[in-house]
Amino acid sequence: MSLSVAELTSELVRCHPTHRSQGVAAAIDLAAHALKAIGLDCEIRPYEGGPQITATHSFPDDGPHVIVHGHVDIEDVADEGGWSAPGLWQTGEVRAGRVYGAGTSDMLGGIAALITAIRRLAGQAELTGRITVQIAVDRHLGGSGTKALQNADLPRADLAILAEPTNRHVCTTAYGFARYHLTAHADGGPMAYAADESNAATHAATALLALDSANRTLQELYPTRQQIRYVLPSAIHAGDQYSAAATTATVDFAMALPPLLPEETALSIVTDTLIRRFTAAGLPMPAWERRAPHFAATSLGHQGFADLLREVNKGLQWCQYPCPSDAKVFQELGVPVVLYGPGDLARTRRPDEYVEIAELDECVETLYAALTRWLS
Known part of the structure; x- marks a missing residue:
C-alpha cells in the first residue's frame, strides 16, 4: 500500500537526513523505494555529500521533458530546548492537521509532494514526454550536488520545477x-x-x-x-x-x-x-x-508554466523566492525554472517546524493538474 503524502513526509522526517549524515542515505533509500514502486527507472548515484537520485518516467509519445527537483538534506537542530515536546524534531508526529519535525517545510514535505504527484501522473498513458525526478544534496554548498546530477546522458529539459517552500506562491525568480x-x-x-x-x-x-x-x-x-x-x-x-x-x-x-x-x-x-x-x-x-x-540571483523563470499553476489553482499568488536555491544551476544550463512547493520558509530552522497536511495535499493536486495539461 502506498504511503499518503503526509505519511511519506513523516517517514522522511524520521530518517533525520541532516547534512552529510547517515540519515541522508536512509531518506534516499526511502524515496527510491517509493519511486521504484511507481515503476520509475530509479538510479541512486554516489556522491561525496551522500547518495542522490535520478529517476525517470517516459510516456509513449514524444513531448516536453520536465525535471522535478528537491534537496533531501536538512539543517541540524542545534538547540532542542525550544521544541514543545522531547524529540519532536525527529518523530514526524502528525497532529492537528500538521506534520512536525525538522525539515518538514524545507523541504521534505516538498519531496513527498513531488513523489505523490508523479505517482498519479505515471498511470496516465495518454500523456506525452518525459519526467525526471531528481533528489539532490549539498544545496548549501552552492548547488554542487545538483550540478553533479546534470550529466551528458540527461536529455535537455524544457522546464524544471523546484519544490521549495513557497507558502502558496509561485516563483519565477529567486534571490x-x-x-x-x-x-x-x-x-x-x-x-x-x-x-x-x-x-x-x-x-x-x-x-x-x-x-x-x-x-x-x-x-x-x-x-x-x-x-x-x-x-x-x-x-x-x-x-x-x-x-x-x-x-x-x-x-x-x-x-x-x-x-x-x-x-x-x-x-x-x-x-x-x-x-x-x-x-x-x-x-x-x-x-x-x-x-x-x-549564489547568483535566478531570473530565468518559465512564465508559461507559472501561469498554468495559477490557472489550475486560483488561490496561488506570485512572489520572488527570497532565498538562494538550486535554481541557479538550472539557469546556468539554460533551463527555465518554477519554484513551487508546500510549507513556508519562515517556519524553517525554528522550533516546532511543521508543514500543513492541507498544504501537502494542495501542492499534489496543483502539480498533478498542471502537469497533466502541460504533458497532454
Whole structure:
C-alpha cells in the first residue's frame, strides 16, 4: 500500500537526513523505494555529500521533458530546548492537521509532494514526454550536488520545477546570496588603558551598526511586502582575553540579492555606510573579502508554466523566492525554472517546524493538474 503524502513526509522526517549524515542515505533509500514502486527507472548515484537520485518516467509519445527537483538534506537542530515536546524534531508526529519535525517545510514535505504527484501522473498513458525526478544534496554548498546530477546522458529539459517552500506562491525568480568576512585591527593593550580606537571589539560593534543601517537603506530603496532583510551579520568574534583589548575582530555578514539588485549596488551602499560610521567614530576602515558559498540571483523563470499553476489553482499568488536555491544551476544550463512547493520558509530552522497536511495535499493536486495539461 502506498504511503499518503503526509505519511511519506513523516517517514522522511524520521530518517533525520541532516547534512552529510547517515540519515541522508536512509531518506534516499526511502524515496527510491517509493519511486521504484511507481515503476520509475530509479538510479541512486554516489556522491561525496551522500547518495542522490535520478529517476525517470517516459510516456509513449514524444513531448516536453520536465525535471522535478528537491534537496533531501536538512539543517541540524542545534538547540532542542525550544521544541514543545522531547524529540519532536525527529518523530514526524502528525497532529492537528500538521506534520512536525525538522525539515518538514524545507523541504521534505516538498519531496513527498513531488513523489505523490508523479505517482498519479505515471498511470496516465495518454500523456506525452518525459519526467525526471531528481533528489539532490549539498544545496548549501552552492548547488554542487545538483550540478553533479546534470550529466551528458540527461536529455535537455524544457522546464524544471523546484519544490521549495513557497507558502502558496509561485516563483519565477529567486534571490542570490553573497557572504563576506570583515576584519578589523587595533593596537590592543590592558583594560585600564583601552580606548575605543585600540579595541577591535569596538570596531566590530561599529561594523554591526553600519551593516544594520545599510540594510535599512536597501529596504527603503527596494521595498518588499514581507520586509525582506538584505544584509545579515552572522558570526562575530573579537579577542581572546577578558582583561585586554582585542587586537583583531571579525564579522561575517551575508547579503540577499534579488535579480533587480546588483551585488555591486548593494556593496556600494554597505561601503558608503561603513565609511560614514567609522569616520564619525574616528576609527580606521576595516577590510573585507567575499567568501564561499556564492549564489547568483535566478531570473530565468518559465512564465508559461507559472501561469498554468495559477490557472489550475486560483488561490496561488506570485512572489520572488527570497532565498538562494538550486535554481541557479538550472539557469546556468539554460533551463527555465518554477519554484513551487508546500510549507513556508519562515517556519524553517525554528522550533516546532511543521508543514500543513492541507498544504501537502494542495501542492499534489496543483502539480498533478498542471502537469497533466502541460504533458497532454
